[in-house]
Amino acid sequence: MTNGKKRILAVDDEEDILEILAFNLTGEGYEVDTCISAEEALRKNLSGYDLFLLDVMMGPISGFRLAEKIRKELALTTPVIFLTARDSENDRITGFNLGADDYLAKPFSIRELSARVKAILRRSSPEQVTIETVAGDFTVDTADKLIFSEGKPIELTRKEYEILALFICNAGKIFSRNDILSKVWGDEVIVTDRTVDVTIARIRKKMGEKGNMIKNKSGYGYYFGD
Amino acid sequence: MTNGKKRILAVDDEEDILEILAFNLTGEGYEVDTCISAEEALRKNLSGYDLFLLDVMMGPISGFRLAEKIRKELALTTPVIFLTARDSENDRITGFNLGADDYLAKPFSIRELSARVKAILRRSSPEQVTIETVAGDFTVDTADKLIFSEGKPIELTRKEYEILALFICNAGKIFSRNDILSKVWGDEVIVTDRTVDVTIARIRKKMGEKGNMIKNKSGYGYYFGD
DNA sequence: TTGGTTTGTAACATATTTGTAACAATTTTG
């Protein structure tokens, strides 16, 4: 997990379905890989995923058998959602015995898909309430997205908060503009690297006197601290 | 407007049983929801119920395990009655450790059922009159599902009540639209996240001058208080 | 059923945040 995004592997023998899944879930902020068969999936490193979406009916190895292999041979507890047109009692029972966390009957609506995915992922990773404190009387509250200076919150927008939190939690470490761009903006978004400068100027202003805690090392980047 | 009816959630993998439960308890003046599996129940917002009726033997997640999740993961103290054909000493112990408030062995008579339910709800009611008070003269009465501002009740619908109660009981904590959706609507309901905005607008309006106690932090979500 | 209430959606109006470009100030380098 490079950027905090949840990784999903979708396995289905229909190219169309894979495209729909990938397109929509990527849009929801997930990182989506796809496989056209169970065999292809088994050649991958499956331990890096947070969720599997498996078609039940495909090729020689069904979604059920793939799930079984994942659970038993690879000993993974990663949640699984089965995609299926079938809805008989028999199928459900087979699926649940294999530890299916949910079912999605085709055809499914995009909303239903993303709701189920969201629900499963949330359940498997409870929210964390971290409170980190750093020198210079700065406190970062990652739950409420607040940064305090001497006990008083600084009014920051989202990007501003993300940058300052990054700095404070890594005080002293120098971040190049590209580091900041990829960590705060993500890798898909393309903005001028001067945007970073402007955003930092805005943070400094909101920090008042303490604004000079954000330093610049010419030619390298920005960092926080003395 | 929220009515004062007690809400019961019945979970059993037999459709027939669910119908019997729903029909009879509704007739007794309760509001009854049903789920055909523990998985389905877990996708709901479970904090809004006053009693759970759980079948012990079902699917991959038994009633015992469901109760465990309710107690531990969701941190709810809502009373639980187990429905079971089994009656061994072993089962009883497991159930009571999980905080079972009663047992009902299948087949059970309707009279027995409603007597047990009434007894449990009466017993748990007094303690359920949780009254939490927060700054700004707001009081939440979780038993009657009422919220008072300066002693006077605000006329809220169910969703409105749930959101405002969530906010007041967690004053200062920021909730994203997704947080609110999954806590108030549950994970099985699929609605646009803008629905949250509209509902909050409605709450604010009903709160009158105090409406601005519900704040928004752009890009993050809503919270109550300063 | 019926009519009233609640809830969900879409469309539009505002407000806030973010991105860019231009230019000023500073630092680095030869």
Place this chain on the structure above:
DNA sequence: CAAAATTGTTACAAATATGTTACAAACCAA
């Protein structure tokens, strides 16, 4: 010490996010 490169600052434009309204759909009690 200049010239070049880098960084700081400002004002404005574009993109996002939120507030609000009206109406449709779902729900519920009689």
